[in-house]
Amino acid sequence: MKNIPKMSLTSLFLIIVMIVTAGCSSTEKASSTNHSKLITDDSKPYVGFLLDTLKDERWYKDKALFEEEIKKLGGQVKTLAANGLDEVQIKQAQLLIEEGVDVLVVVPHDAVISAEIVEIAHEAGVKVVSYDRLIKNADVDYYISFDNEKVGEIQATEILKKVPNGNFAYIGGAESDNNAILFRQGAMKVLQPLIDNGTVKLVHDQYTDDWNPDIAKENMKTALSKNGNAINAVIAANDGTAGGVIESLAGVGLAGTVPVSGQDAELEGVRRVVQGLQTMTVYKPINLLAVKSAEMAIMVAKGEEVKTDKQINNGKIDVPAVFLDPIAITNENVRDTVIKDGYLNEADVFK
Incomplete structure (x- = not known):
């Protein structure tokens, strides 16, 4: 019997993600133009929330608060965490876009590599909100964080x-x-x-x-x-x-x-x-960040104008931004x- 090379957990995880994504049948996949929503009530805004990781305590708080507020505002939300793997986060973005999200809210793992998420989203007509961490060198639609x-x-x-x-x-x-x-x-x-x-x-x-x-x-x-x-x-x-x-x-x-x-x-x-x-x-105050981000996400999902009073340059454009005060x-x-x-x-x- 030939020796089978050992596979790292990271490689195995990537393969699983790709299999899950590839396994969606053609009837399940949404067109990039009509964004039919697979797992949601089509009448409600569908928000995709991409987290870098859930290894740190604080991101569990962000997840719970953000999801709760989206639901209060009449939307539906799906959260995926990439465990610090850039390839996984990009694949998760593709999956959510295929599922018909109206907007992606992203906590990027790598500020530069995550620019690909913005490109993929915009090709599908989906806007991107950069949450707490700024995505660099990309046409990000909005950024919200603390100063x-x-x-x-x-x-x-x-x-x-x-x-x-x-x-x-x-x-x-x-x-x-x-x-x-x-x-x-x-x-x-x-x-x-x-x-x-x-x-x-x-x-x-x-x-x-x-x-x-x-x-x-x-x-x-x-x-x-x-x-x-x-x-x-x-x-x-x-x-x-x-x-x-x-x-x-x-x-x-x-x-x-x-x-x-x-x-x-x-x-x-x-x-x-x-x-x-x-x-x-x-x-x-993560509760404030989560609430304001959820409000922004729902407005973007509905095609409404979001008013911002600040901008931050991400290496490519001046991104419309909202900054909250730390204590x-x-x-x-x-x-x-x-x-x-x-x-x-x-x-x-x-x-």
Whole structure:
């Protein structure tokens, strides 16, 4: 018997997705011109929601809130998550278009590769809303997110309140995610003048592949090692990377003594804030983002005009955009923000 080569889980998953897609009979597939809806009430707007991943806690919240609001507004929605695989996300977009979606709302895995989703959608007459993360180099119809440069500004400002000078490390998110670039740009707006006058020394500056906390942990280990553990403050791009950073700090006895930023107000991140291990996180009220995005999606699906007051250049066009305001969360205002809003439960936070 010949040896059969082993197949990776990723390859197997891609094959399954392609089989499912290819297996749709001709009677099931929608024409790119008439968009007959296969699994929905044809009288209701049909929204496709493409998520990068459901590995992170926050995206479960986005999914639940967005779907609930779409249904409240009289629409129907189908959500697919690509688990960080670009080929899968593109294939999922094709599947939803074939099923007759009126609009695609996309959280891209890779800001550049996902431009193909926009091309495919527009060929079929389907508009695309870029959700929270900007799709680059494409004719995106709308973008909705928080002011992500402001997120970085808030992170740097809060850390400087604790440590106004010294050796700083920046542990960013995934460079393939445009938000990670915007977070860093915002932080550098605050830090650069201090770096220029010598008040702050940026001794380590590194993005983190796939926002992976384990990689962030290794990046922080490198920063500590090459600086003899002499790191006075860390700006971490989100709560996941902050968790990895804090693990590395704990390994050299510095957890709780070196200020560390975060973002997303994830439960574990907020717990670390109240425990004194993490200095702050950034709360982006996902309920507001989900509701506003759902409203936009339904309007686009119905062919109605969406009013925006901002634009953001994605490398190809100035995309009509809506920006929402992020909020700094510290030990002092946890109860008045994420708990008061019902975003997190007090008993869980102070467990």
